[in-house]
Amino acid sequence: MPHNQKQQAMALKYKLILAHLFLFAFIISVSHCDENVPLVNGLNRSSFPSHFVFGAATSAYQIEGASNLRGKNIWDVFVSKHQDRISNHSDAFVAADSYHRYKEDVSLLSGLGFDAYRFSISWTRILPTGRISGGISARGVRYYSALIDDLISKGIQPFVTIFHFDLPQKLEEEYKGFLSQKIVEDYANYAELCFRLFGNKVKHWITLNEPWTYTTMGYAFGKFPPNRCSNREFGSPDTRCLYGNSGTEPYVVAHHLLLAHAAAVKIYREKYQKIQGGQIGISLVTQWFEPYDPNSQTDVDAANRSLDFMFGLYMDPLFRGAYPTEMVKYVDKERLPTFKPQEAAMVKGSYDFIGLNYYTAQYSQDIPCDKSQKNYLTDSCVSLTYTKDGKPIGLQSGAGWLYIYPKGFYKILVHIKEKYNNPLIYVTENGVCGHNEWDKPFDLQRVNYHQKHLTELRRAINDKKVKVKGYFVWSLMDNFEWLDGYFLNFGLIRVNYGNKSLKRSCKASARWFSNFLQKSGSPNAANVC
Template identity: 45%
Template structure:
């Protein structure tokens, strides 16, 4: 990393590497702490700033078995304990922290579509799922992720050796353009999709509650915050982490099946790669969801600046995958002009946002 002039490195701290059974009461793994101490010290010795992520979807299996992981509010205390140990052990040297990585991806992927661990979903969403309730569990899980985030931030701000550090959450918003720019309903759909994807976890940390449109559409399936929880959530970040990769067109969907709820249906939005005129929003990347639209990064940042009070941002992820990379001659891989172009255009749009 030093040889290629990297000046920062983001890594995740494995919960079970610190607390093998997920709970403070069941013991701390000193070898795990030593591993991260050595990693952090080596980074700093080479002039590389560490940025640590506390939760990147690796819920301890013991907690999954005991109470269902993030389906239970019990996890909030255990996550705070884990976070507190990390702050006390590493906070004198790690000055940039992320509590949760991409909460919507974890909640929807694991508990609505059932395509990511723990693979829970209704049968109408994923026939391979053995358990789950789409349109319900993702909202419960995200609620507990937010409560865990707030508790971790409170612990961080009480940590004596962490006083000059900063903490936030890594969000992964798409940018939505209206499918038909002249259609009022499609313009409203694009805004509604942003609220369901970005506002779902941003609004509570800025305003203490979910977006009004989510409360209206999701209704009783969306948990609510107590006054105390709302107070803890408001202002619970020093910066916003942005993982940006892709954008889509948003087309309004008037009617959905009320008997088969899921997160995408709740938006009343269909995601489209092409607009009404047949124009693709961007070149197709190596995976289906990766559509290259560099302007989307600038638009996401401007959206968040205007909606959430001009916060500080760190671009915590951005990149391009090439479907044909392994089929190319090595010299072509090394030239890598697609990635060069991708990063150049995204950095240019970042500069425009600034």
């Protein structure tokens, strides 16, 4: 190489090295200083309506700990029995210890500028046996009362989930929980107790979190408790079940979840809503489904069918009192329950708002139906994939199931508006995970994820007039992520599980949200992180 070319090459190399060093220094400085992470595209709180609510979300089992101060639930028993199925053999018996540290967590919420906090009540913390006849725990009631009071004192609205996967073990043992219609009465009584105890201060109730996840993971795949599915022999032990039927039980459980939800809403509307002045809804999770071949009508139909089997399974009964037409067409009538006239009337319209949990998207492709298979997982006759022609639908996160596809967020919001008469919506969960983030404070992917999803949310509100009234980040803090234990981290707040100190500290995403939520004269993340 000629001497002058060598000099040019060395100069270019030197510039590249300097550029990398500058970038590295920038990353380190942002992650360790008290400066806010800069906003992009002019996106901030004022980009949304004046009364729009911004919050963060958690659930009782995933953060509270203090399992010795409540009755057992199905997750307690499952984790104790199958700890080998949880990443790093971890458990949630202490978790983030928010039961004892709730004041610290509320202060973080307030300091970051959030308007609301979505949390769940542990059924067995106030009813140790699952029933009022088994006694009400005064200690549990005091805990939630104190949490609610602390939130309100700091100007934070409580959004309370009544059931988030943690079914009382006693009810599972007695009559198999949501497989039995007996659960409807027990759940309704528990919900009414919540209304009576806390309803004067709680103005937003969520009956159920992600009934699809509870149903599918517990009764189709069988990976969550109660660990029921059809598979008896294939794969590793954690994919097999001793009991269950993936062709019938997911539909039965979904049916009873809907009836339990509707029964609770009926009680609230008839006895409490007018006096307490609150609203009640349900949180449904769904992916967005793109047709594998957008020019193929069969794939377009498959994508719509995928939505019906995930979202429509719950939303169609809530909207019109019946299961999706395509689902009725594809599932044998002896396997798909039907609503009695009075049940249909009770379920139809049983929401003041819909909570939407959105994370990711997949491609959906039509495939021939295998009539020999009687399984919820195959009934829709679709093949789902995250890749097309070797390319993923979006960047992969720390989880194998979560590919980042912000456009899907916009599309599902517009779909709900157009198909279900533009209901009032709160986005009750939206977030992305890394793994082992205890020593990784600069979570750039999470910052980017929320920027892009909030941009799509703004577009849906402004361009399509979708009635979204609030947005909740999943999650406020790193927590027990079910089978993934503490390996996957969704939090804005880092919790040090590594040395068991459980010390809270802000990631870059927390600083970004503090900047995003900044109001004139309000504190910023430098005061709390």
